[in-house]
Amino acid sequence: MSEAQELDQLRQQIDALDQQIQLLINERAKCAQQVAEVKYKYAEPGSLVTFYRPEREAQVLLNVMARNEGPLPNESIARVFREIMSQCLALEEPLTIAYLGPHGTFTQQAAVKHFGHAVTCAGQVSIADVFREVESGSAQYGVVPVENSTEGVVTHTLDSFYDSNLYICGEVTLRIHHHMLVKSLTDNVQRIYSHAQSLGQCRLWLDQNFPNVERIAVSSNAEAARRASSEVGAAAIAGEAAAELYELEVRNANIEDRPDNTTRFLIIGKQETIPSGDDKTSIMVSSRNQPGALYNVLAPFHEAGVSLTRIETRPDHSGTWNYLFFIDFEGHKNDQRISPLMQRLRDVAVDFKWLGSYPKAVL
Ligand SMILES: O=C(O)C(=O)C[C@]1(C(=O)O)C=C[C@@H](O)C=C1
Structure with a gap:
């Protein structure tokens, strides 16, 4: 058999499997629609129906990983199911998630990691605004950073709980990789922008590589990237999403001082x-x-x-x-x-x- 013939045979198998997978995913989606009807039927009159069920989602993902026999690794197959559930939930109720923005922040990545791509993410300028959006009902849930393994606690988030009636209904962790981003690799770096937490997470690297360059703390890494894209001589420390969004070059990759640098985020809501x-x-x-x-x-x-x-x-x-x-x-x-x-x-x-x-x- 030629290469083309062998490939053709295997691709026919893949097409047949895709067809089955597609049918099954839609069968699953129909089940989710019925689940929504049951939730409506048994909801207290006048109360909010809660379609999103974090405990069930966690169980579904754990089941997926427990029965996985590969060759796909546990985390990869769980991510596929994460996305399927996201789409199923969107059929039950389209969700808006408030997150600490702007577009391109790690908090947005955390929101997508936790809820999948079928939600609408609404970036907020502060942690207090994330709480407000959820309290007012403009968003059903919010995502806020709470602690980083290198830099410690995010005090704004903890302090926001004093006066809030929102509950924590989930958590998500994200490995944080920081890059030094520039508009052009030939530019001389005269200023480095980033969020204070990220400057802290790269302190040793900066001390060694840019000891005499000014470090300027700004409201978010995405804001740092925006400035690097528009100011000559400016660099930003931010993640991949911000680099793509602002079309920046990666001058130095993975510059975080600790390779296990991880941030934990909380999901807040009324349920x-x-x-x-x-x-x-x-x-x-x-x-x-x-x-x-x-x-x-x-x-x-x-x-x-x-x-x-x-x-x-x-x-x-x-x-x-x-x-x-x-x-x-x-x-x-x-x-x-x-x-x-x-x-x-x-x-x-x-x-x-x-x-x-x-x-x-x-x-
Ligand atoms: O089991 C439920 O309550 C569902 O709504 C179904 C489902 C799913 O797709 O598996 C969807 C959304 C919920 O957050 C949890 C699970």
Whole structure:
């Protein structure tokens, strides 16, 4: 057989498989439409119907990975299903997702990674605006950065929870690769723009390679890229999406100081998420500035054998030097082991706020 004949045979197989896959995907989409009808039917009169179910999506993706036999790697096949679910959900309800913009930010990438491409992403100028858009109902969900493995916590996000009634209903993590971007590779770099967090994530590299060049913090990496595209002598530190959007050249790739540089983002919305089986809970607890304050907050976790995944301290807005702790831990507030723990924390804390229980990031 010739090459052309062999290819033709294999391509016929691929066409036949594609036909089956297409039929099956549409069968699945019809099922999702029926799911939507059931959700309508059983919704409380006058209440919002919640079509997006983060716990179910996490289970679907985990099932896909558990039964995967390759040759596609787990993550690749899960991404395909991520996209199929995104399209199915869009048939149930078209979603608008507010994210920390502008177009081309890592937060937008995180929004697409979590919700797939069938949603409308609405870029906002600040984290407070993301919260406002979701509170007002202009967007059903929001995506905000909360911590970076190199630079630590995003305080604006934590602080926004003080006054907000939104819940955390999911999380997504993104490996962050930064590049030094320029309009032309022959240009002399005189200024480097980036978001303060990104400048921090590339500090050592900048110290070694551009020790005497001014570093200017701007509102986002995408804004940095926009400036690099329009100012002579300007460079930006930003990701691939911003490079493509502003047609910049990559002068130096992957300049982050730590190769495992990862940012964690939160999905915020008005709904409470039911247990998925592998969840996290986030709370905000304040206690008095007195001996043993932190011990009193942490002892119940130790006694219940519950692992903390993160603890942050922030100044308390009451202004009296009380401590305010943001704590993430394993489990869902409705888990048998967790609900008595939540009650104990309510008893020992001056203030206690449950921010959400949600499935751990899958992808
Ligand atoms: O199971 C549901 O509740 C569905 O709406 C179906 C489906 C899916 O495509 O699998 C779609 C959207 C939800 O967020 C979760 C899952």
